[in-house]
Amino acid sequence: MPERSIEVPPELYPELAVPGGLGEALAREAVRRGRGRGAEPLDPVERYDPAVAACCARGEARFAVFATNADEREFRIEISADSGWLWGAFGSTDDLAVVDAILHAWREGASIEQLRRDWTLLAASPLEAAPPGRVVSTAWRLTLERSPVIRLGDAELAEALYAQPALRVFFPFPSHGEFSLLSSTADPFYEEVPRAVPTECGRWDVVLLRSPWSPHIPSRVLGSRLGAREAAALIAANIPPGSGPAIEGGWPQPPPQRQPQPSRPQ
Known part of the structure; x- marks a missing residue:
């Protein structure tokens, strides 16, 4: 399936206006916060421009983050379970540092249950995780992006x-x-x-x-x-x-x- 072209305003996501896009932005954020593992590159997400999506694996589990909301600044998080089951934890934040913190905890072995206890922004489904007032727009965006989680x-x-x-x-x-x-x-x-x-x-x-x-x-x-x-x-x-x-x-x-x-x- 071809890569989906998604244009996001640079004023909403100034961190992404560099080579490597979202994956590189997260790596720099980790280094800035003194995390040695920040140098590990994130992988691209199939069908997405690397500028707006990145992921990494931990066994069968996967942590993915997307910056595809062209109307408001939003980093959308999807975390699958250790079994590979897609519906593990979902979140939404406008703060890349929060994404980095959750990613770090996940890389260190935190379970889905622990992550959802420590970060209340994480929910069991992508629509539960949508910020108030954005459930409909989130549903449309996931539908048009052909996301497997909806x-x-x-x-x-x-x-x-x-x-x-x-x-x-x-x-x-x-x-x-x-x-x-x-x-x-x-x-x-x-x-x-x-x-x-x-x-x-x-x-x-x-x-x-x-x-x-x-x-x-x-x-x-x-x-x-x-x-x-x-x-x-x-x-x-x-x-x-x-x-x-x-x-x-x-x-x-x-x-x-x-x-x-x-x-x-x-």
Whole structure:
């Protein structure tokens, strides 16, 4: 798979504007803090420009750090378990010194449990680790970067949906080949925007599903056998008034209770 080109503003990451990028920046930070192991180079991350991503291994475990947020300064940390299981610990910080400290502890043999005790910024999933107000943008960034630590949908459709600015405020939620855009980032999920459903011919139907919150609106197909860009444009054109942006966490309002039907006389 080709390397993904990611442009990050140098004013956000002045440390990366040198040969060697993020890996070299971390090595210099370690030396500055008197860590002898800082001279050990970090490896590039597959499919990423070395300027914005670096990693190192400890047996089957891996420590990776990314500087791919072009909107805000953020170093995103991913640490896999000793077994190689990807979902070990995740974190986000704007301080390269914090990354260096966690990396040093990890290199010295600290377990996932110990790291998460010592640094509360580390969490069990990348979305739990996202700073407040950035869960949706983190989900989109990981989706577009094709990160293996998040559920991934069709790449072409994901790019087409993100290309519609009105859709970026919703939480991307691909599942079973379909692609939903949700108004909440956790269960209970709330879906008010039409979703894209794959067809046998490799194209997309755009479907508005009946919701427990609006049972009076029946499910219906808005468009059939569309290309990715056509489907995304149709979804954007059918955002219900007043919808979005997605809230962080589960939808706070329970669906309305069905009114009991009067019993028929026997």
